[in-house]
Amino acid sequence: MRYNLFIAILVSIAATPASAQARAATAATQARAATEVAHPIAGYAAHRVYDTKKKRLVDFEAMAADLAKSDLVFLGEQHDDGRTHQLQAALLEAVARRRAGPTVLALEMFERDVQPALDAYLAGTLTEANFLAAARPWPNYRTDYRPMVEFARANGWPVVAGNVPRRLASLVARRGLVALDSLSATDRAFVAQELSCPRDEYWKRFKAIMGDMSGHGVTLSAQEADQMVWRTYEAQCVKDETMGEAVAAAHAPRGALVIHPNGAFHSDYRLGTAERAARRAPGARMRVVSFVPVADLDATNGKTRRKLGDYIVFTLAAPAAPTTPN
Numbered sequence: 001m002r003y004n005l006f007i008a009i010l011v012s013i014a015a016t017p018a019s020a021q022a023r024a025a026t027a028a029t030q031a032r033a034a035t036e037v038a039h040p041i042a043g044y045a046a047h048r049v050y051d052t053k054k055k056r057l058v059d060f061e062a063m064a065a066d067l068a069k070s071d072l073v074f075l076g077e078q079h080d081d082g083r084t085h086q087l088q089a090a091l092l093e094a095v096a097r098r099r100a101g102p103t104v105l106a107l108e109m110f111e112r113d114v115q116p117a118l119d120a121y122l123a124g125t126l127t128e129a130n131f132l133a134a135a136r137p138w139p140n141y142r143t144d145y146r147p148m149v150e151f152a153r154a155n156g157w158p159v160v161a162g163n164v165p166r167r168l169a170s171l172v173a174r175r176g177l178v179a180l181d182s183l184s185a186t187d188r189a190f191v192a193q194e195l196s197c198p199r200d201e202y203w204k205r206f207k208a209i210m211g212d213m214s215g216h217g218v219t220l221s222a223q224e225a226d227q228m229v230w231r232t233y234e235a236q237c238v239k240d241e242t243m244g245e246a247v248a249a250a251h252a253p254r255g256a257l258v259i260h261p262n263g264a265f266h267s268d269y270r271l272g273t274a275e276r277a278a279r280r281a282p283g284a285r286m287r288v289v290s291f292v293p294v295a296d297l298d299a300t301n302g303k304t305r306r307k308l309g310d311y312i313v314f315t316l317a318a319p320a321a322p323t324t325p326n
Contacts, residue, residue: 002078002264002292045083045086045087045090045315045316046083046297046315046316047060047083047087047297047313047314047315047316048297048300048313048314049062049063049311049312049313049314050300050302050305050306050311050312050313050314051063051310051311052302052306052307052308052309052310052311052312053310055302055303055306056302057302058311060087060090060094061094063091063289063311063313064091064094064095064098065094065098066287066310067091067095067259067287067289068094068095068098068099068257069099069285070257070285070286070287071251071255071256071257071258071281071284071285071286072247072248072251072257072258072260072274072277072278072281072284072285072286072287073257073258073259073260073286073287073288073289074260074262074266074267074273074274074277074286074287074288074289074309075088075091075259075260075261075262075267075289075291076262076263076264076265076266076267076268076288076289076290076291076308076309077261077262077263077264077291078263078264078291078292078293079138079140079144079263080140081291081293081315081317081318082143082144082318083293083315083316083317083318084291084293084313084315085140085143085144085145085147085148087291087313087315088148088261088291089147089148089151091259092105092148092151092152092259093151095257095259096151096155099257101254101255101256101257102254102255102256102257103155103157103256103257103258103259104157104158104159104160104250104251104256104257104258104259105148105149105152105157105158105159105160105258105259106159106160106162106243106246106247106250106258106259106260107145107148107149107159107160107161107162107163107260107261107262108162108163108243108260108261108262108263108266108273109137109138109141109145109163110135110137110159110160110161110162110163111136111161111163111164111165111166111190112161112162112163112164112165112189112190112242112246113161113165113190114134114135114136114161115160115161117130117131117134117135118131118135118159118161121153122152122153122158122159135161145261148261158250160246160247160250160258161246162242162243162246162247162260163239163242163243163246164190164191164192164238164239164242164243165187165190168180168183168187168190168191168238169235169238169239170235172231172234172235172238173231173232173234173235174231175231176230176231176234177195177197177234177238180195180238190242191238191241191242192238192241192242192244192245192276193245194241194245194280195237195238195241196237196241196276197233197234197237201269201271202271202272202275203233205265205269205271206229206233206236206265207229207233209265210229210232210233236272239266239273240266240272240273240275240276241276243260243262243266243273243276243277244273244274244275244276244277244278244279244280245276245277245280247260247273247277247281248277248280248281248284249280251281251284252281260273260277264290264291264308267288267290267309268288268290268308268309269307269308269309270286270288270309274286274288287309287310287311288308288309288310288311289309289310289311289312289313290305290308290309290311290312290313291313291315292305292308292312292313292314292315293314293315293316293317293318294314294315294316294317295316295317297314297316300314302314
C-alpha cells in the first residue's frame, strides 16, 4: 500500500503516552530503517515521467525546466524508496543548471527546533558529526537526504527545517489541538501560528486510510477509535500547517523557489502541506510531483493517477528482500 510507512508513524505518534515518547521515536525510526535497502542504489535510477496536463510521458529534463520556473515545488515521496531519493537529488542539480534566482531546500525530515544546528552546519561553524548529533536525522539520512543537503550547502542554498517537533505532534495526537494552549512561548513558536483542521476532502482521505485502527494493533471501542483518529488527524494538520508556513515564509522575502521533499500524502492531490503553503502564498506558481514506485515501468498508466499532481514520476521499485527458508 502506498502509505504504509506514513500510517505506521502516525499510529506510533497517536498511541504513545508521554512517558514513552523517546522510545516511540526510536521505534518509529527503527521501523523505517527496517524497510530500507541495505545498500544505496548506485548508478542510473530507472524511471518514467508523466505530465498530467499534457497527458503523456515526457523527458525528465523537460519536467526540471518547468519546475525551475516555479515558486513552490513539492516532491511527494515514499520515504523508503531509494530510487526516488536519487531522482530528487538529480532534480536539484537540474534546477540549479537552469535557475539564476534564489532557491531554498525545505525538508519534512528536520524539525523546527534543530534549525540553529542546521544553519551552523551550512555556515561551516559546526562539524557534520555535531550537527547530526543535534538534528535527530532519520536513519536513511546518509543515503537518501544527505546528498540533497550537501548539494544545497555547496551551492549556498538555505535549508529549512520545516516540520513541527515530533514531541509536540505527539502531544496533539493524545490531547487534541487544545494542548497547544498550554505550551510555553518557546515551544509555541515551533508550531504554525495559524491552524486550520476542517473536515474536508483531506480529512476524508485520511480517515479512509486510517480506518477504525483495529488493523494497526490498537484495540478500542468505536467511540474511542473515532476520537483517536480525529486527534491523530489534528496532529497531521499541525504538521501540514507548520510545514506549509515554513515553505511560504521561505518563498516570501525574495520570491525564492522553494523545493520541499515530503511524504506523498502531504502533497498528493495538492492537499495537505501543499494546500497550506498555497493559502499563505497567493499567486505563487506551485507544482506537485508524486513519485510512485512500481514493479514494471513498461506497464505504467499515468492516466489513472493524473489527479495526484502535475507530474507523476514512476520509479522502478526495489526488489523484495530475500527470505530465509524455515
